[in-house]
Amino acid sequence: MSVRATMATARRVLSQLRHDHRTLALLLVVPCVLITLLAWVFHGTPTFDRIGAPLLGVFPFVVMFLVTSVATLRERTSGTLERLLTMPIGKLDLLVGYALAFGALAVLQAALASALSLFVLGLDVAGPAWLLVVVAVLDAVLGMATGLLVSAFAATEFQAVQFMPAVVLPQFLLCGLLVPRASMDGVLYAISNALPLSYAVDAMREVTTRSGVAAAVWGDLAVVAAAVVLALGLGAATLRRQTP
Amino acid sequence: MMNNSPAVAAHDLRVRRGGRPVLHDLSFTVPAGTVVGLLGPSGCGKSTLLRCLVGVQVIESGTVQLLGQPAGSPQLRRTVGYVTQAPSVYADLSVRENLRYFAAILDAPAGDVERVVTEVGLGSHADVVVAELSGGQAARVSLAAALLGSPRVLVLDEPTVGLDPVLRRDLWTLFHGLAAAGTTVIVSSHVMDEASRCERLLLMRDGRLLADETPSDLLARTGCGDVESAFLSLVEAQEVPA
Numbered sequence: 149m150s151v152r153a154t155m156a157t158a159r160r161v162l163s164q165l166r167h168d169h170r171t172l173a174l175l176l177v178v179p180c181v182l183i184t185l186l187a188w189v190f191h192g193t194p195t196f197d198r199i200g201a202p203l204l205g206v207f208p209f210v211v212m213f214l215v216t217s218v219a220t221l222r223e224r225t226s227g228t229l230e231r232l233l234t235m236p237i238g239k240l241d242l243l244v245g246y247a248l249a250f251g252a253l254a255v256l257q258a259a260l261a262s263a264l265s266l267f268v269l270g271l272d273v274a275g276p277a278w279l280l281v282v283v284a285v286l287d288a289v290l291g292m293a294t295g296l297l298v299s300a301f302a303a304t305e306f307q308a309v310q311f312m313p314a315v316v317l318p319q320f321l322l323c324g325l326l327v328p329r330a331s332m333d334g335v336l337y338a339i340s341n342a343l344p345l346s347y348a349v350d351a352m353r354e355v356t357t358r359s360g361v362a363a364a365v366w367g368d369l370a371v372v373a374a375a376v377v378l379a380l381g382l383g384a385a386t387l388r389r390q391t392p
Numbered sequence: 393m394m395n396n397s398p399a400v401a402a403h404d405l406r407v408r409r410g411g412r413p414v415l416h417d418l419s420f421t422v423p424a425g426t427v428v429g430l431l432g433p434s435g436c437g438k439s440t441l442l443r444c445l446v447g448v449q450v451i452e453s454g455t456v457q458l459l460g461q462p463a464g465s466p467q468l469r470r471t472v473g474y475v476t477q478a479p480s481v482y483a484d485l486s487v488r489e490n491l492r493y494f495a496a497i498l499d500a501p502a503g504d505v506e507r508v509v510t511e512v513g514l515g516s517h518a519d520v521v522v523a524e525l526s527g528g529q530a531a532r533v534s535l536a537a538a539l540l541g542s543p544r545v546l547v548l549d550e551p552t553v554g555l556d557p558v559l560r561r562d563l564w565t566l567f568h569g570l571a572a573a574g575t576t577v578i579v580s581s582h583v584m585d586e587a588s589r590c591e592r593l594l595l596m597r598d599g600r601l602l603a604d605e606t607p608s609d610l611l612a613r614t615g616c617g618d619v620e621s622a623f624l625s626l627v628e629a630q631e632v633p634a
């Protein structure tokens with residue numbers, strides 16, 4: 149690992165985002181609009197308090213998945229990845245650089261959407277607000293790591309975008325947001341136990357329903373963090389210095 | 393050091409892509425500090441051969457060494473500069489932002505970014521986003537990135553295609569200046585006229601080398617007035633074995 153190459157990569161990715169005002173605006177505004185819409189749709193019912201916080205974790209996951217899979221695919225198809233891999237930079241330097249840049253953006257995104265939910269939309273959360281942001285950021289990083297991995301299997305941007313419903317929607321259906329995981333069919337429950345988004349949503353639910361910091365939150369977050377490391381490791385394995 | 397050992401040595405290099413042979417047992421050496429032209433028609437395997445030199449191509453058999461090290465080995469990552477045919481730079485960053493990034497990866501000396509921007513004649517466009525540049529300008533940004541950190545071997549895939557003749561002349565002057573300072577420059581082109589600007593030629597067709605010599609030796613051997621006719625006469629000689 150080289151700190152110099154990692155930081156240079158993070159700086160470069162942030163500069164690319166800075167040039168792209170529209171993407172930046174979409175990244176920050178879309179989750180806020182969606183959460184506002186959700187609060188409005190469920191106005192006067194307890195549903196917003198039940199699913200608002202878990203969705204604060206799901207939106208950054210989805211958005212980061214999309215942005216990262218397309219960004220990495222562009223890196224592969226434009227030849228910049230091939231150039232970088234002939235230079236003194238480790239694969240992990242590149243991936244961690246991406247993770248740092250998108251992670252920084254995720255902090256901003258999660259802080260904005262959480263502040264809006266708590267202070268304007270009246271979301272009731274029993275646990276501390278900072279923990280809400282921590283879980284949302286980790287979910288965003290999970291989306292990023294998954295996007296990096298999946299981009300290796302996409303040859304075009306069309307394919308990369310199609311991976312979103314393929315990878316994200318099954319996790320969304322099984323994460324316990326629509327039907328509590330415990331009341332699912334045994335097979336589905338077993339599958340949901342193997343999907344990282346389930347733990348991300350469980351962690352959010354812990355934060356909303358219990359005051360203080362429950363030990364269960366850290367357990368769930370540890371599983372999500374392990375999934376991030378696994379996805380980054382597999383992603384690094386798909387970056388080949390030699391290609392046919 | 394190693395002044396008499398070759399900068400590049402390929403031995404029985406064979407490459408297959410998609411089940412089809414692309415390079416047939418190529419063997420050649422390139423002396424250090426020269427400008428070598430790799431010439432041949434489009435699709436003859438030039439880019440694949442250059443990819444072998446920088447170590448990004450999976451090879452079936454044979455060996456390639458640069459500066460005495462196997463191509464693609466970690467020790468070469470600071471000493472070999474590579475420019476692909478399509479400009480491999482970030483279209484959404486400015487010229488200077490691109491070069492700063494690659495300079496940081498290479499740990500190139502301070503001031504290197506400004507030096508290479510000037511060398512490729514983009515001083516007045518340093519803060520322009522690459523997407524807004526012309527194709528030729530974008531190609532020069534890609535070339536500038538390869539010049540960072542003063543590599544000892546430069547591998548350039550068609551760096552002069554589509555450039556205005558004045559710029560093309562300036563780039564060849566730059567390549568010769570670099571070679572005079574000890575850098576080995578390997579330039580591919582499908583334009584045979586560029587041969588006259590090279591100190592040595594590798595002529596290629598269908599994954600095989602037709603010639604590996606100086607332009608004057610080639611013309612003397614074939615009795616032709618220009619490299620294009622020499623190429624044709626070599627192809628004909630191959631097709632009608634005497």
